[in-house]
Structure formats: C-alpha cells, structure tokens
Amino acid sequence: MGTEKNTYLYNDIAKHIEQQILEGVLLTGDKLPSVRVLKQEYGVSISTVLQAYYRLEAKSLVESRPRSGYYVSYCAQRIPACPIKSNPKKKAVQQGVTEMIIDFYQNLSNKEIVNLSLGVPAADLLPVAKLSKTLHETVSKLPAGGTYYDNIQGSENLRRQIAKRTMLWGGALGEQDVVITAGCTSALSLSLMAVTKPGDTIVVESPVFYGILQLANTLGLKVMELPTDPSTGIDLEALEKVLKRQRIHCVLLVCNFSNPMGSVMPETHKKELVRLIQAYEIPLIEDDICGEIYYGKKRPTPCLFYDDTGLILWVSSFSKTVAGGYRIGWVAPGRYFDEVMKLKLYLSSSTATIMQETVANFLENGRYDHHLRRLRETLHANSIKYIRSIGRYFPEGTRVSKPKGSFLLWVELDRAIDTEELYDLALAQNITFTPGNIFTLQDQYKHCMRLSYGMLWTERIDKSLELLGTLVKQLLTKDPALRIALPAKIL
C-alpha cells in the first residue's frame, strides 16, 4: 500500500512538471525547484521528489548538473510544428501502390541498418523471456501438445481474455463476439471481404496505412481518401458530404493513434462518426491495433463503445504489443459475424493453436499488463527524444506530429524534397524510413516521411536522425559548394 501511494505521488509530481515544460511554462535552461523546496511544497519525502526527477531525466526532459541541481533540457520553442491537415481530392481511386514494401520486409533482418521504417516495436522492447516461459508452460499443459486444429472462431480461452479486457474501456463484449485471426492483416482482409464486393467504394483517412491501400486494391475496391487532421483524425464534415453525395460501402479508420499521423479522434468525434454510420447504415471497420499503447491516463475509447447496432467490425491484434511473429489478431464483427466466420473457414481455416493459447495465458497471468506499462513509458520517452532530435537536426520549417500513443512520427519536409530520393540516399548510409507517398493513391505526400521510434533509444539513433536531417539540408541546397558535410556513416 505504502509503495503504491508513493508511486502515485512521484508520478503526479513528474507529470505536473512535464506539463509545464511541454506547455512552455518552463523553458530550456530553466533551473527547477530544489529537492528540498519540492519536498515541502508537496509534503512528501526527499526520495519521492528524487524519483520524480529520475523519471523526468529518463525522458530527457530535465538534466542534473553536478552540485547545482536540475535544469530543463527540453525546449518547447525548438519543437517542430505539427503537420497541417491533409487535403486529398474528393474522388475514389482504384489502383496499385508502389512495390517498395516487400523491400522493407527484406531489409528488416539486416542488422547493420538503422530501421526507422519498422512497423512494430523492436525485440528489446518486447517481453521475450516471459513469453517464452509462458509458451513452454502452455505447450506442456495443452492436450496433444497443441497439435490439434483449433475451432474456427479461435481459442475460447483467448477470446475470453480479449473480451474481459474490453471492460477496461466500458466495453461489454463476450467471448462469443470475438473471432481470432492470424494477425491484424487477416482480420482486416476478412472484415473488408465480409462487407464489400469488387467495385465497391470505401472511405479512409489520408494519409492512410499503405497496407490498407494494397488490401483494397487486391480486393478490387475503390478508395476515397478524406481530409484528416494530424491531431483529431478524419474530417467528419467532409465524410458527411460524401455520404450524402454517393454510395459508400464501408468506412475504414484507425481512430486511436492512426498510422502514419498518430491522430486520435476526440470522444465527441467518435460519437458523431457512429451517428453518421448509423444514419447511412454503413459498416465501420475500426482498426484499433495500437489502442493499448497510450501515453495518457487511460486507454482511448474505441468507437465500438458508442454503437449498439452491430455496424462496427472492431479489429486489433497483439502484433504491436506482444509479438508480431506470433500472428495473433482478432475481429469483433458485430452483425457481420456469420460472414466473417465463413470467410475465415473457407479461405484460411483455424489459427495456430499454440500461439493462441500462449497469448491467452500471457494475458491471464498478468504478464501482459506488466509489460504494457513499461512499453508505454519507453515509447513515450522515445517520442520526446525523437521530436527533440528532429527539431535540432532537421531544417527549419519541418513539421512533426505529436502522437499521444503508438510509436510512429509523421514528418513533413519542405515541398522541394522527394522522400523517395531521400530514401535511396539514406539507405546508402544504412538508414531506412518510410517515404510518405505510399500512404496515398493521390501523389500528395512526396515531401513527407514516417519515422518509427519503436526501439531502444541509443546514441546511434540520435546520429541517424542527425544524418537524415543533414541529407535533407543537402537536398535543399542547390549549390554544391554550400553543401553541409555528412556526419560519419552509421555502422
């Protein structure tokens, strides 16, 4: 009890100071109150104050100077501005996207590369040892060592765990409402196939995760990209106009921590979105894959919370929180349950038994929650470090998203920059990132890029961001004589 209260207290103090820094009340170089002053102010012990400062130091927000005290090291003024709201053309497009993505996957295993295009937290942020332990325990207890075909809907145990977790945001799903799939991509493809047929039109945010564009293209769907705010997500007025004007067969959104922008729809927007899909009777596929990786006090609510008509197919997975290689995702398909079940049975049959039961046990024994707390803290700290480094190394005018969860940054550069050209230059320096233009079918984001901060922060990453920033500056400098020299190659 004492420890818990203590934890609560130093977290409170740390958050209070963090807020003042982020809001620019405290500026870089400002001296912070001494430990003794804070002790009196908050009526806590010295060790509690020190713990608060240690936390802030871990996030690189403050630094201690020997024999002097703590100082603000983070500079609100130097943070790049947020990207502006997107403005795609209001027309549905049906076409393929660049073939670059298979390359990404092939580069993944190359250890020499600083992989800022990673779509998943790196292994050193994952609970590898505890997962393996759970796996061994699980297999030894499973009938026939888990060799049997699981039922098509998926492990009852795992579905129960997933349903139980919905209570954390006020959801009331039962195990009977959930269908397990081999990862989130499968959950998305089964859901899309369940509610559309070739030639149909779907609405998405813009920029939008390239996997969704490829999936839509594979299924013969037209894609309508709508204006999207980097902080509040899709423009609902634009959505309503489209729904009034033409037949839309499905809305597909990442309402919490979108990929690549990182936007979160405010609760009022979610309610309004649900009202719209109900009014027009249009299914909403809600991809909530990073909903559990929030930095704030509580998990943002899925739109599912506001719907009671079964129009929402709520999709997620453990790929970003537990292990991508386990291939465990799910969908709660609402009124499309039968259709999704049939598609799963016919196109892919059951999901790997051992992987499902291992994740179920990992959730049940509490290791999952313990791991999530650490993951969120690390990623939150990473986001601050990345944004600061970009502010320091990239040219003025660079805009960066300020995500409140997940592990992705959306960076807007000068419009003169082509990030596909930059990609090749960076790759030659052993750095990869994701060029912006693959997040649209409309050739809008050539000057943008997605950076992943899903790995342990190191000197090497800071150097990579410096190198990347320098490459951008070089591209902007037409006169070779004025070119800035590159820092040393990353190895």
Next chain:
Amino acid sequence: MGTEKNTYLYNDIAKHIEQQILEGVLLTGDKLPSVRVLKQEYGVSISTVLQAYYRLEAKSLVESRPRSGYYVSYCAQRIPACPIKSNPKKKAVQQGVTEMIIDFYQNLSNKEIVNLSLGVPAADLLPVAKLSKTLHETVSKLPAGGTYYDNIQGSENLRRQIAKRTMLWGGALGEQDVVITAGCTSALSLSLMAVTKPGDTIVVESPVFYGILQLANTLGLKVMELPTDPSTGIDLEALEKVLKRQRIHCVLLVCNFSNPMGSVMPETHKKELVRLIQAYEIPLIEDDICGEIYYGKKRPTPCLFYDDTGLILWVSSFSKTVAGGYRIGWVAPGRYFDEVMKLKLYLSSSTATIMQETVANFLENGRYDHHLRRLRETLHANSIKYIRSIGRYFPEGTRVSKPKGSFLLWVELDRAIDTEELYDLALAQNITFTPGNIFTLQDQYKHCMRLSYGMLWTERIDKSLELLGTLVKQLLTKDPALRIALPAKIL
C-alpha cells in the same frame, strides 16, 4: 547394416504373403506355412519369420491360434467392390454448399463422439512428444524467442527442408521456389486468387473435397466437375473435350490420394494431364497434401515432376503428417510466384515464426521421416481393418474405395439411402461421418459417405462401424417389424 538387411527380409516375406491374401490366393481360414517351413523356404532365421507374421497380425491379415500356427483372418471374397466412376453433368455451376461443415469442426472436441468425419490423423498417431521437444529446442535458440515477423516468403530454413524433400521424387525445387502459408487452405486460396478472377471457371474432379467448392464459391468462381475414376482419378478425355469446347481458367486436382475417393493418377495420366495444360496454357493447382502418406514402396510423383513451363502451382502442408494445429502449408507457385507473394503480403502478411522453425527443425533432425514410416504402416493396417468391417457389417451391394494412401474411404450405399438422414441417426448414437452430397454442387452423392480411418483402431471403432451398418440396414427395411435391433450405443 545387419538390422537393415533383416528389416528388408521380413518386410519382403510379409508383403509376399499379404499380396497372396489380397489377391485371394490365400483364403480366410487357410492355414499358413509353419515358421520352420518358411525359415527353410526363405533361408532366414526363425525370428525373421516371426517378425513377418507379427506384422501381418498387426494388420489383422492373419491370426495365431494357440498350439496350431497362423491362419488367414482376412477374406478377399468379403471385400466390398470398388465404387463406380462418377458421372457429373458437364456444366459449370456457381453456388454455395451446405453449412454443415462448421458443425463438423464444433463436434471435433466432443470426446464422446466417434469421429469418422475427421479430416486429419488423430493425435495418438502424431509425434506429439517429439514435436514438443523440438518446439522447446527451437524457441530457446531462435533470436528474440521467435517474436519477430518472419519474411513474407517464409522461413528460409523451412523452405530449404521442403525443397530438399522434393529430391525424393526426382524434383529439383530450390528454397527460392517455395512460399510458406498458414496451412494448406491458405495455400489453395492464395493460388486460386493468383490465377483466377470472379466469374472464371475452374475444373475439378468429382466427388471433390468440399473445401474446394466453398473456396471457389467464396471467390465467385464457377465449378465444372468432371467424371472421376475411384482408382485412376479424373477422366482425361472428358477434360480434353471441355478444354476444346470452352474457356477454362484453372484445373484444380488432388492427383495423389484424392479426397474423398482416394484415387491416384497413374504416371501416364499425369504426363498426359501436363501435356494438356501446356497445350491449352492453363494453370494447374496440384493439391498434394497427402502425397507423403503412401502405403507402397515409393511416394507417387506429383505432376510437377513432368512440367517445365511453370504452369503448376504445387500445394501441400504438414497438417496431415505433423500437426494441423501448427498451420504450416506451402505452395511452389511456378510462374505465378510474384502474384502469390503479393497476395500473401497484402491479405495475411507473414506466417507464425515459431511454428515454421519448429517444423523445419523436426524435418532436419530426421524425426519427421521416422514418424512418417510409422504413420503409413498404421494407416495402411487401418484401411484393411475398416474395409473388412464394412464388408462384414454393411448391406450387400455396398461399395468401398481401396485407397493406396491417406486415411479416407469413399463408401457408396444403396441409392435409397440418404446419408444426411443417416448422419442425424448416427449422431444420435455418438458417431459422425461426412455425408457424400457436400462433395458436389450437383446433388449426385446423397447415397455416399466419406469415412476417416485416421485414428487408432479399437474395439469401439469396430462397434461404431457395426452400428453404422445396422442403421443403413434399418433405413433399407421399410417394414418396422423386420427392423434389426441396434447394437448398444457407443460411449
């Protein structure tokens, strides 16, 4: 060396006697030569002769009578005849099939049921302990405990093992030719999607595995069923006529141990089939899922062996030989490689890392081959026991296939029987099987059923076949007074 030679000798003796029994040279009740006579005849030791008799006894072909010797217990005369060649209408059909299949999967876990509809060898025929051991060894050695996304094509190690095994039938695939999938169903669906589009027509054998009918329906394909011989497979003249007459977009066949008939295309047929698809430039999806479960001296050759044009997508999995629940299949897509890779990436992403590496190691350390030898022997013995019991318990006129591999029997009953009605009666007695009519879209096989012998032979299974036979006899007897009493319910 000595042991190997010995094994070879007693196998030889056993096979020689077995053949004489199957051909009716030796009849039920015939006394077999004494151990001493055979010792002299073959010039081997007494223990070698005894081992030969033990093998025959294990297959229920002979029985020993105390102080008297060995007698033939199997009766060639009582074996039911083979089913006749099928004769579907020559028209393409596009429609759904019965919804019964989800029920099958739901009954799987009910231990009270004698599951003769099982589409996979039961757990007690699988190498459960050795697999779990391999799994533990694998996970402990994998980087990051196998949490990482594998590359889209699949584990290099596993692809190498699969490619290496093709040498056993004269194949020459390399690891670069193989794409790993989450089970055989995924391999089939990706292959079909790669070579067809909605509205296209595919050719299949008849009866045909219901999963293929459902898959085709899901993808909006028309299905043309062709006449099929229970022993030699699809009628190639009928196929050529169709190819001449109309546009066919894909031929999909199980050339080795088809499901449900168990037919194997002779080598000359395979060559002719390959000539046909080459002449008409039509892709052949060759589902070779049970090719490794042969009872003869060597694995039947896949059609792939005869093709050098890349028109064959060779599909298989470890679901029937290692563990269905592991969900590991593959396709060697030939010239459709890029298309299959893209579909896999976009629709489902990578396959579970740990499951792939475990199977790879299981193959590499030789445990797979060891297990396969035992599996084939057990299933071969089972097929004989089942056919004998059906001959004993089912009404005269019943026809049964004589498969040379896999674990499925196709049974043709009197045309007055409706096996869907029989299914309900059998289920009330805790027995399930697969009704014949779901293996066609043309309502041809109402009087047929598929029985699985993929489980350890027990008294209980013999009793189930007796009960099933009695139910059939009851259905054939219109007068209730003449009805035969049912044996005790199976529990």
